[in-house]
Amino acid sequence: MSFQRSIVHMDLDTFFVSCERLLDSRLNNKPVLIGGTSNRGVVASCSYEARRFGIHSAMPMRLAKQLCPEAIILRGNSGIYTKFSQNVTEVIKDTVPLYEKTSIDEFYIDLTGMDKFFGCHKLASELRQRIIKETGLPISFGLSVNKTVSKIATGEAKPNNEIRIISGSEKPFLAPLSVKKIPMVGNVTYKALCDLGVKRIKTVQDMPMELMHRVLGKNGLVIWKKANGIDNSPVVQYHERKSISTERTFNKDTTDVTKLKGIIVAMAENLAYQLRRGNKLTACITFKIRYSDFQTYTQQQRIPYSAMDHTIIPVVLDLYQKLYNRRLLVRLIGVKFSHLVEGGHQINLFEDNEKQLRLIEAIDKMRVRYGDRAVINAAGMDAKSISRWNPFNGEPPPLLANRRQ
Structure with missing residues (x-):
C-alpha cells in the first residue's frame, strides 16, 4: 500500500542570532x-x-553600519553554533525515524505513513515544541x-x-509568491525570469x-516543476559519517618529514577546496597513517563547522604530529573530512576581513578554470597530483587508495 507523502521542512530562525541571544538576553x-567585525567584514x-533597515546577508x-548605526555587531562563533546545531539534531534523531540534515540549521523529515498512528501535523508540531523547550x-x-513546497x-x-x-x-499556495521563493532561483536566474516578465510563480x-x-x-524544466508543486526527491537519511577523503600510498616507504608534511598540506588544501566547491562544511577531521610493517593508526578531532584552509590545515598537521613515529618508515597517509553539511x-562570511575571503574566492575561481592544483600552498608544492574528484557532482570517486606517488 502506498501512502501519500508527508514531508516536513524545519528551519531554525535567524539561527546564529538566536544562539547569541540564548547566551546574552x-x-x-x-x-x-x-x-x-572589521570595516572590511561581511554580514x-x-x-x-536589523532587516527592517534593509540589511541582508x-x-x-x-x-550595514551606515544603514543601522545602533546595530550590535558580533564576530561569528562557529564553535557555539555547531554545539547548538548538534543539540537540535539530537532531539530530531530521538523523535523521528527518517530525517535529512541539509545544513547547520535546516532539516527535512519524512513522516510518510505515520498518520496511520497519529496525525503528521500533530507530530511535527509536538517535535517543534520539544525543540523550542529543550x-x-x-x-x-x-x-x-514534498520537499520544495515544504x-x-x-x-x-x-x-x-x-x-x-x-x-x-x-x-x-505557490501562485501569488515571487519566483525568487523557488529553491535554486538565485539572482542570475531571477534576473533572467524578470527580463521575460516573470515575477510571480x-x-x-x-x-x-x-x-x-x-x-x-x-x-x-526543474523550475517549472517546482513552480507547479512537483518534486519527487526523497528525504535521504542523514549519517554523521557522510565524508570525503583522500589517501596516498608511496612507491617507496619514507621517513622524509618535509615530503610527508608537503603531501599532507596538499591533501588537506584540496579537500577543503572540494568542500567549498560543494558549499559544504566539515565538523570532524580524521588523519590516517600506515607504517611499513602495515600497522595502521587513525586519530580524529571534532572541530566547529568549517571549510577554510587556515582552520583545517593546522588541525590535520596537529593530528599527524600526534600519530607520527619518527623511527618507522611510512607506507600510506590519508585525510578524511566527515559530518558534512551544507552552508x-x-x-565563511565570519572571516574577519573581506580581503581574506576575496583572496580564497579568487584562488578557487582560478582552480575551477585551470585545475585543482593551479594555485597551491607553498608547503604542498612537492606533492604530485592530488585527487581531482569532486565528491559533490554525483560521480563515483577514482580508486585513490592505490594512487602512487
Missing part, C-alpha cells in the same frame, strides 16, 4: 549583525530588527507532500511558526513547460 529585540546573518559590514531556539516548519512554506511561516499545505492545494505555472525549457534549458558560504 540583552541582545533580545535589538538589531544584531553577525559576521566579520553573515542579521536579526529581523553578504552585505559589506561597513554599509534547546531554547525558535524554529519554523512547513508540511506538505521549504517554501517554512519561509512563509517564519518567524517561529508553522504552516501546513493540504494535498491538492500546492499550486494555489503563477506566471511560470501558466507557461508551457517547453517554453521554460527553451529559455532556461534543463534548469527551466559553507554563510559560515
